[in-house]
Amino acid sequence: MMRMQPTRPLLHVVGLRKRYGERDVLAGVDFSVEAGECVALTGESGVGKSTLLNCIAGLDSASAGEVWLGGEPMLRLPEPQQARLRRERLGFVFQAFHVLPHLSVADNVALPLMLLGRSEPARVMAMLDAVGLADRAGSWPAELSGGQLQRVAIARALVHRPPLLLADEPTGNLDPETATRILDVLWQQVRQEGAALLLVTHSRTAAARADRRWILGAEGIRAATDGAPHAD
Numbered sequence: 001m002m003r004m005q006p007t008r009p010l011l012h013v014v015g016l017r018k019r020y021g022e023r024d025v026l027a028g029v030d031f032s033v034e035a036g037e038c039v040a041l042t043g044e045s046g047v048g049k050s051t052l053l054n055c056i057a058g059l060d061s062a063s064a065g066e067v068w069l070g071g072e073p074m075l076r077l078p079e080p081q082q083a084r085l086r087r088e089r090l091g092f093v094f095q096a097f098h099v100l101p102h103l104s105v106a107d108n109v110a111l112p113l114m115l116l117g118r119s120e121p122a123r124v125m126a127m128l129d130a131v132g133l134a135d136r137a138g139s140w141p142a143e144l145s146g147g148q149l150q151r152v153a154i155a156r157a158l159v160h161r162p163p164l165l166l167a168d169e170p171t172g173n174l175d176p177e178t179a180t181r182i183l184d185v186l187w188q189q190v191r192q193e194g195a196a197l198l199l200v201t202h203s204r205t206a207a208a209r210a211d212r213r214w215i216l217g218a219e220g221i222r223a224a225t226d227g228a229p230h231a232d
């Protein structure tokens with residue numbers, strides 16, 4: 001008889017803990033995100049949302065716990081294997097975009113593909129087009145506004161079609177119209193490509209589009225109720 005495989009969440013975080021000195025910023029966080037769903041995460045400033053994303057992405061080291069990504073226990077793997085899986089499976093939109101100043105806009109967007117040994121100029125242009133920057137491919141980051149840099153960062157996070165997207169306030173620097181356009185691009189990745197999106201946001205509009213809404217507090221993650229505070 002054929003045995004059905006239980007479906008595994010794309011991202012499964014178990015008992016994730018982060019201490020800075022004597023202080024627990026994350027005191028055992030547990031949650032899962034399925035492929036094809038968007039989860040919005042909110043919470044007071046300083047509660048640890050960026051720390052949580054950074055620990056999932058391996059930019060910060062967790063003090064305890066495990067991050068299962070596509071069934072792989074990331075924190076238990078040797079560093080080179082962790083790095084390879086992250087390059088393949090993760091797209092990260094940082095709060096401070098981290099666009100590299102010595103690369104053109106197009107080369108910044110192409111970076112994740114390059115690190116995977118792929119050259120897909122048409123895909124790079126399609127992503128630049130999707131974020132409204134097709135005419136800035138040859139520009140230098142110093143010639144762009146903050147909102148434009150944010151859009152470069154979003155195109156770069158999506159270009160290699162990662163199954164997991166982590167976005168830290170991706171619409172924070174954008175006017176409402178551009179913010180809507182950027183959310184459309186992120187959602188397209190979720191709905192059409194089946195990616196999972198973990199979106200840290202204070203924006204009520206952005207959170208309203210998510211499949212699930214969570215709040216990170218000192219006691220861990222809980223579901224947001226309709227009256228949960230949001231700024232826009």
Ligand SMILES: Nc1ncnc2c1ncn2[C@@H]1O[C@H](COP(=O)(O)OP(=O)(O)OP(=O)(O)O)[C@@H](O)[C@H]1O
Nearest residue numbers: 020021025043044045046047048049050051052095
């Ligand atoms: N390298 C560090 N050393 C010590 N404490 C740190 C470090 N990085 C972050 N923290 C502390 O960890 C806590 C969580 O910070 P984090 O940036 O994750 O919060 P956040 O919820 O993302 O806040 P915001 O909404 O303002 O971006 C803060 O109190 C911060 O001061």
